[in-house]
Amino acid sequence: MENLRHRVILDEAALQAGLDALAERLRPRLEGKDVTVVVVLGGAVIFAADLVRRLQPGLVMDFLRIQSYGAARDPQRAPHADWRPHAENVIGRHVLLVDDVLDTGRTLREAVRVLGEEMGAASVITVVLVDKPARRALPIQVDDCVLRLEENLFLVGYGLDLGGRYRNLPRVLALEDGA
Numbered sequence: 001m002e003n004l005r006h007r008v009i010l011d012e013a014a015l016q017a018g019l020d021a022l023a024e025r026l027r028p029r030l031e032g033k034d035v036t037v038v039v040v041l042g043g044a045v046i047f048a049a050d051l052v053r054r055l056q057p058g059l060v061m062d063f064l065r066i067q068s069y070g071a072a073r074d075p076q077r078a079p080h081a082d083w084r085p086h087a088e089n090v091i092g093r094h095v096l097l098v099d100d101v102l103d104t105g106r107t108l109r110e111a112v113r114v115l116g117e118e119m120g121a122a123s124v125i126t127v128v129l130v131d132k133p134a135r136r137a138l139p140i141q142v143d144d145c146v147l148r149l150e151e152n153l154f155l156v157g158y159g160l161d162l163g164g165r166y167r168n169l170p171r172v173l174a175l176e177d178g179a
Contacts, residue, residue, distance in 0.1 A: 006156075010147060010172040015050075015158060018146035022127065023054035025144055026096070029125060030056065033094040036121075038085050040111060041065040043100035046159040046167065047129045047146075051098060062089040064097075064114065066107050079110040090119040100159045102128045102145070105138035130155060130172065147172075 010018065037055075039048040041063050052059055062085030095115050102108050108126060115121045131145040134152040149155075156162050157169030166173075 005176040006173040007176065008171055009149070009153070009155060009174050010158070012170050015146070015171065019047075019050050019054060022144060022146055023051060026055060026125075026127070030094070030096065034060075034092075035096055036060040036062055036085070036089045036093045037096045037098060038090070038111075038115060039063050040097070040099040040107070041083060043159045043161060043167065044098045044129070047100055048098040051127070059096075060089050060093070062086055064111055066110050066114075079107045081110065081114050084114065084119070087119060090115055090121050092120060092122050095121040095124045097124050097126045099126070099128045101130045101132060101155065102126075102140075102142045103132050103135045105136050105140040108142065109138055109140050129159065 037048065037052055037059050039045060039061065042065070052061065063083060064081060064085055065083035066079045066081050097108075097111055097115060099108060099111070108128075112124050112126065115124050126143045128142050128145045129147065131142050131148045132152070133148070134150060153174040154162070155172055155174055156166035157172045159167050160172060161167045162175065
């Protein structure tokens with residue numbers, strides 16, 4: 001990683017075990033419902049692809065892009081949706097919203113607002129790869145996650161990025177100070 005100092009937070013085996021456990025918890029909540037999985041672009045794509053293969057067949061998938069980070073480590077602007085799922089995939093359906101990280105809460109709050117209030121989802125269940133409550137700026141909680149991380153670390157890999165890079169790493173790494 002170009003000499004960036006880092007430590008492993010979730011290796012490949014821990015990711016797979018976490019995905020298996022998350023899917024097991026989600027299956028009963030989704031059973032018998034018309035479900036659309038809405039993936040927040042671009043960080044959640046890898047996580048979502050691995051998760052949906054563990055869920056029941058027949059799910060509809062669509063995408064939402066909400067941007068606030070740019071190329072920096074901290075949010076640079078208010079989140080806004082600049083790509084939305086097709087209305088017919090959301091209106092009256094149960095949505096499983098998949099994102100990479102719940103950090104400040106601004107992106108998740110905007111995504112839930114867009115899907116529920118603006119687009120008319122019957123319900124929205126939220127899941128993230130990593131929940132980071134230490135960074136929370138809003139009183140919002142995620143319904144489920146693979147990892148709840150109490151430390152305030154900047155993460156890359158498995159969809160998480162730094163300026164668009166390192167998403168393709170097969171594990172989750174924490175960049176150390178000065179990296």
